[in-house]
Amino acid sequence: MKFSKATNYALHTMLMLFTVSPDKPIRVQQLAESQDVSPTYLSKILTKLVKAGMIESISGANGGYRLSSRKDDITFLDIIHAIEGTASLFECDFVHGDECSIQAIMKEAEEKMHGYLKKMKLAVLAQQHTKV
Amino acid sequence: MKFSKATNYALHTMLMLFTVSPDKPIRVQQLAESQDVSPTYLSKILTKLVKAGMIESISGANGGYRLSSRKDDITFLDIIHAIEGTASLFECDFVHGDECSIQAIMKEAEEKMHGYLKKMKLAVLAQQHTKV
DNA sequence: ATATTATAGACCCTATAAGTCTTTAAAGGG
């Protein structure tokens, strides 16, 4: 199992929006070029972030994508969930009597990861980036 | 991204070996039946656990699989790594100047999960099972 | 010797990731 490439594109794009220009919209063309990915494919990914309310899109000339007003709250987990979905990483389909104790442990393990990713805000990372 | 079904089979099989019979070998046939999976497929999975030194296999009549001598040390992470491999869940292929800060965070997140899975021993879970 | 067990490896099928292409909708500037 692996995080998808789409998640990597999404994270990098978000960081780019923060560092390059938090307010003025940036065209997908430009965002795509710096990651060496096709604009149409990246736009598909970014549409998910729009639907999740993390960025806004502006059509037409001088349009593009820009961070939404709640930008400072956006966490790594938010982005990952927007792209990968929110289903558990581990699902036991077997029919045991009670809840599967293995699944309980796996769920808890996933929670440890989530707990960390929930604390990691893009805004903070972006700040460290521009500072250096 | 998801943990594979194979990982679920592996974890359940290990737990079964602990609870049913830690010493006497059990045929893959029996292990497979209780999980409703084909014996040939399960054997492929179990061979990975053999190679990882977690269980032993005995060919021939009255053969099967049984726990290895280091059984009490086996953790969830050991089993997961044996089945899924040990590659990172997140790999950033881009060529930034220095190490990718996004990847650094993702790696750390994975570490949180690993840290927990490393503490979880099958033997302990099995004990709780038989106790109840 | 024979029956019983695991191992190996070739093979297949399916679902999902990854990506392309084309059309449509929205917005701005003249």
Add this chain to the structure above:
DNA sequence: CCCTTTAAAGACTTATAGGGTCTATAATAT
């Protein structure tokens, strides 16, 4: 009002990995 520029939507294709079968081989007990 027209034209250009931008994103959105959706159909489609391709690549990869998961999940699984099948058959032949090796090991072992009786």
